[in-house]
Amino acid sequence: MAETLNIQALDPYFKDEVAQEPGCEHLLRCFSCGVCTATCPVSEIEPSFSPSRIIRQVLYGLREPLLSSPTLWYCACCANCSFQCPQDVRFLDIIQGLRNLAIRTGMIDEERAAQLARGEQLIQELRRRFIARVISASPEDLDLRAILVQLASELDFATEKET
Numbered sequence: 001m002a003e004t005l006n007i008q009a010l011d012p013y014f015k016d017e018v019a020q021e022p023g024c025e026h027l028l029r030c031f032s033c034g035v036c037t038a039t040c041p042v043s044e045i046e047p048s049f050s051p052s053r054i055i056r057q058v059l060y061g062l063r064e065p066l067l068s069s070p071t072l073w074y075c076a077c078c079a080n081c082s083f084q085c086p087q088d089v090r091f092l093d094i095i096q097g098l099r100n101l102a103i104r105t106g107m108i109d110e111e112r113a114a115q116l117a118r119g120e121q122l123i124q125e126l127r128r129r130f131i132a133r134v135i136s137a138s139p140e141d142l143d144l145r146a147i148l149v150q151l152a153s154e155l156d157f158a159t160e161k162e163t
């Protein structure tokens, strides 16, 4: 059975709070067309992540469930949704605003958020090296698992601390 909304737990001011984050002022333009979700590469492989659903959750006032949700951190920041949106809602800015709010309100600690950001950088670096290695490998060396394992072992996992 589908979950019902607890009306008392909704925060009617949540959308205003999000709209005040940098770049999020177009939030209320969303008319739920779903183009962002349809063109999101993460939604394609992870059905629990949906930009249009996240915007509806903001508009409904689902503050705590959304700010504490791991799905906020699934976005790969490719900006495809922002380019495709007919209403110029700029979902990429909205997800950044929600992440900032999650940190500021203690829904996730700063260190964990920093590690997630660092992990994204490492994944992008791994992707870049993987493409370069596959393009240059001879046909007999095209063992994708072995290439990925080797490249991952070569990555520098050290996290630079802010001074």
Ligand code: SF4
Binding pocket: 029, 030, 031, 032, 033, 034, 035, 036, 037, 051, 052, 055, 084, 085, 086, 087, 088, 089, 090, 091
């Ligand atoms: S594409 Fe834009 S208008 Fe359509 S659901 Fe996504 S954010 Fe809203």
Ligand code: SF4
Binding pocket: 036, 039, 040, 041, 042, 043, 051, 074, 075, 076, 077, 078, 079, 080, 081, 082, 091, 092
């Ligand atoms: S920026 Fe995030 S939400 Fe938008 S299309 Fe890319 S991965 Fe999906």
